[in-house]
Amino acid sequence: MSDIKLTGRHDDGDFQLNTSNNPSLSDVIEQRNSRRQILGGMASVAALFGLSACGSDNDDKAPLAVVSAGGAGATTSGRMVTLTGTASGSSSVAWSQVSGPAVTLTGADTATATFMAPSVTAATPLVFSFTAKNAAGFPSSANATVTVSPAALGFTAVSKNKNDIVTVPEGYTVSVLYRLGDPILAGVAAYANNGTDTNFAGRAGDHHDGMAYFGLAATGATRDDNSSTRGLLVMNHENITAPYLHVNGVTAGATRLESEAIKEIECHGVAVVEVTRATTGGWSYVQGGALNRRVTPLTPMVFNGPVRGDDQIKTVYSANGTAGRGTINNCANGVNAWGTYLTCEENWAGYFRRAAGDNANRTAKQVVAFNRYGVTQGAAGANNWASVTAANAADQANFSKWNVTVDTTKAADGTGDYRNEANQYGWVVEIDPYNASATPRKRTALGRMGHEGAWPANFVAGRKPVFYMGDDSRGEYFYKFVSNTPWNAADANATDHLAVGDKYLDNGTLYVARFDATGQGVWLPLVFGTGVLTAANPTYAFANQADVLINTRLAADVLGATKMDRPEWAAVNPANGEVYLTLTNNNASNRPLAGTNAANPRHYNDPVGAANNFGNPNGHVVRLKEAGNNPEATTFQWDIYLFGAGADLDATNINISGLDTSNDFSSPDGLWFSRPSNAGGLVNPLLWIQTDDGAYTDVTNCMMLAAMPGTVGDGAARTITNTGTGGATATQATFVGKAPGMQLRRFLVGPKECEITGIDSTPDGRTLFVNIQHPGELGSPNTPTSNWPYSQSGTAAGRPRSATVVITKNDGGVVAL
Incomplete structure (x- = not known):
């Protein structure tokens, strides 16, 4: 190392008048000569950088790359990069x-x-300079170049397993955030989890499901869509595992105990809960957060849209048909650009009692409608809540509302009883998470069905917002709603969020999908007075548009929509607008060998243990591309992106997507694309697939996979041979997307007997929120079949609880990249 001479030399009797530490001309010349021989600073500087997880798709454990200054290295979008410089004899260093x-x-x-590699569409070099200064302030620098390529999956697939923990890839951490019974309102006691707990209107509900993260400003008082450190988790509590809620399970008897019934009712619905990230990186929820609240089956609601005030939704609670109480069996969801949450009522029909002989007191139309939706005559109703006699007469309506039997002593218009209460359910409900006093609105223009979710698209200035919706039942349909009102970007920042919802969600056209054998499809409008949707229809005489919307399934039937294998979650690719839809499964009793169609093409046997399991037990994912890439279009192209199957099943007719042990799965359910606010949702966005399985659970617990799908039409037409009982066969033509290969990998496996459902991330993509629903659902209080989430940390056993987990990448990068 050569020394750098300081100023202050005197020569030939001349005085040095400049006493600063700035270098002299001779120093500069000498330093330059030194730099020609040694790449240096004081007098040596080296710029190095390490690239975390920079291996290929097949080598995700590649060692940290270290490249000398002037060299080159590579990474992909969303991954963390470390730049390391060395300097000798320096007083300060800096990267730029x-x-x-x-x-x-x-x-x-x-x-x-460190920095996160930005999103790019092609290999792009980034150059950085490392500069060091000596004590005299003389700088020396060296460069390092990092070439960033588009995002790629960056984790090793998790193996199938039946462990009682949430398993994630090496290099990731999972922690439990929000569990059944956790107190969210101030003053509510900690959860004992022994069946003695009460006041679930102030606690986390059960069966965590669809979920969304809404950003909060640092103060916690206002909305901040870019915040990745403080926010609101809004989530559905779909159902209950009743035995674990009570001391000794559900008390037997023809009538239910009021204390048990009210606990079960309050465990349903929606929660809004504040969450924060500590400076150390850990997440927690805030008990008593200013915006925390529960929305339950007893929360007041208002009706908006074409059905508001219709005779078919009038009850003793709302004689004018404009209000109701509660939302239930909330499954999937949607998020609006103006900052509201959409929760969707799915299997609501089974909660209602309807006495034997009730048909005799109803019109023929009412009987047809009730039968089509499964509000069955003679049914006691799930959980038998209608049987409760409340100790306080003022509370009786909490239980009477679940009995939709006609009381012949009351007014014939239904305003004296709850005969029409079932028609108040099956809707999309809009909630403003930023206003705890805002009454949720049921958006009737989006139709009434077993709503799985409502996924928006087309928030483009001057174009009409669109919402895609599945009706989760075997043989049901896929829908979309097109608003009448073109999008105004200023509405995204309006302060009255539900008023914006009035503008876009209360008027529009509801469509149902027909998937044709040609690989094309048509959106059929459900508009009263057009085609067969009139009073002259022989199946059901539609009276008006409200009648069409209340009886959406009947309208879709007569239009000739395509029956699907349980149409559940949908997701819209943020990069190209293509729409994906999970079709969870079907069985032979509902769809026999001769009942396949091009969009639901398989019929086969995948035994569970020794039991035959014919139909489409493993499900598939269909996708569509709207004509002209315009979500308002009335035609589309479709193919099947992915077929669920075990890796060992027939590759020609069952395992058509060529799955192997790293990505085989069954029964796709939850579906979500990463946010376009980070590299995971740009260029080739990550698609997350969650399972709710019964066909493959003899091999593995339910799971979540990450994928980078191609595009509609990237595969080819295919004819498969199906098999039925007794060896019967039949062929079915369909359209199959390109095999996913390593662009699909298993990211997570859940604990015993759970379903994986509900997912969102922070805007930066570095924190992933995932819901684990009903672990140990087949057990009892004395013999639980899972001890999760206690088992996650290896602590003492306890009754299993549905919960939300947080997943982060240990190096701080975007999850899965």
Whole structure:
């Protein structure tokens, strides 16, 4: 190492009048000569960078790459990069970016700086300079180049397993955030989890399901869509595992105990709960957060849209048909651009009692409608809540509302009893998470069915917002709603969020899908007075548009929509607008060998243990591309992106997607694309697939996979041979997408007997929220079949609880990249 001479030399009797530490001309010349021989700073500087997880798709454990200054290295979008510089004899060091897409350097004034590789569409070089100064302030620098390529899956697939924990890839951490019974309102006691707990209107409900993260400003008082450290988790509590809620399970008897019934009722619905990330990176929820609240089956609601005030929704609670109480069996969801949450009522019909002989007191139309939706004559109703006699007469309506039997002593218009109460369910409900006093609105223009979710698209100025919706039952349909009102971007920031919902959700056209054998499809409008949707229809005489919407299934029947294998979650690719839809499964009793169609093409046997299991027990994922890439279009192209199957099943006719042990799965349910606010949702966005399985659970617990799908039409036409009982066969033509290969991997396996459902992330993509529903659902209080989430940390056993988990990448990068 050569020394750098300081100023202050005197020569030939001349005085040095400049006493600063700035270098002299001779120093500069000498330093330059030194730099020609040694790449240096004081007098040596080396710029190095390490690229975390920079291996190929097949080598995700590649060692940290270290490249000398002037060299080159590579990574992919969404991954963390570490820049390391060394300097000798320096007084200060700093990293700066020279060229390429701008990134945020953390630790830029230290020898080690980090940044997240930005989203790019093609290989893009980023150049960084490491500069060091000596005590005299003379700088020396060296460059390092990082070439960033588009995002790629960056984890090793998790193996199938039947463990009682949530398993995630190496390099990731999972923690439990929000569990059944956790107190969310101030003053509510900690959860004992022994069946003695009460006041679930102030606690986390059961069966965590669809979920969304809404950002909060640092103060916690206002909305901030870009916040990744503080926010609101809004989630559905779909159902209950009743035995674990009570001391000794459900008390037997023809009538239910009021204390048990009210606990079960309050465990349903929706929760809004504040969550925060500590500076150390850990997440927690905030008990008593200012915006925390529960929306339950007893919460007041208002009706909006074409059905508001219709005779078919009038009850003793709302004689004018404009209000109701409660939402139930909330499954999937949707998020609006103006900051509201859509929760969707799925299997609501089974909760209602309807006495034997009730048909005789109803019109023929009412009987047809009730039968089509499964509000069955003679049914006691799930959980038998209608049997409760409340100790306080003022509370009786909490239980009487579940009995829709006609009381012949009351007014014939239904305003004296709850005969029409079932018609108040099956809707999309809009909730404003930022206003705890805002009454939720049921958006009737989106139709009444077994709503799985409502997934929006087309928030483009001057174009009409669109919402895609599945009706989750075997043989039901896929829908979309097109608003009448073109989008105004200013509405995204309006302060009255539900008023914006009035503008876009209360008027529009509801369509149902017909998937044709040609690989094309048509959206059929459900508009009263057009085609067969009139009073002259022989199946059901539609009276008006409200009648069409209340009886959406009947309208779709007569239009000739395509029956699907349980149409559940949908997701819209944020990069190209293509729409994906999970078709969870079907069975031979509902769809026999001769009942396949091009969009639901398989019929086969996948035994569970020794029991035959004919039909489509493993499900599939269909996708469509709207004509002209315009969500308002009335025609589309479709193919099947992915077929669920075990890796060992027939590759020609069952395992058509060529799955192997790293990505085989069954019964796709939850579906979500990563947010376009981070690299996971840009260029080739991540698609997350969650399972709710019964066909493959003899091999593995339910799971979640990550994928980078191609596009509609990237495969080819295919004819498969189906098999039925007794060896019968039949062929079915369909359209199959390109095999996913390593672009699909298993990311997570859940605990025993659970369903994986509900997912969102922070805007930066570095934190993933996932719901684990009903672990140990087949057990009892004395013999639980799972001890999760206690088992996650290896602590003492306890009754299993549905819960939300947080998943982060240990190096701080975007999850899954």
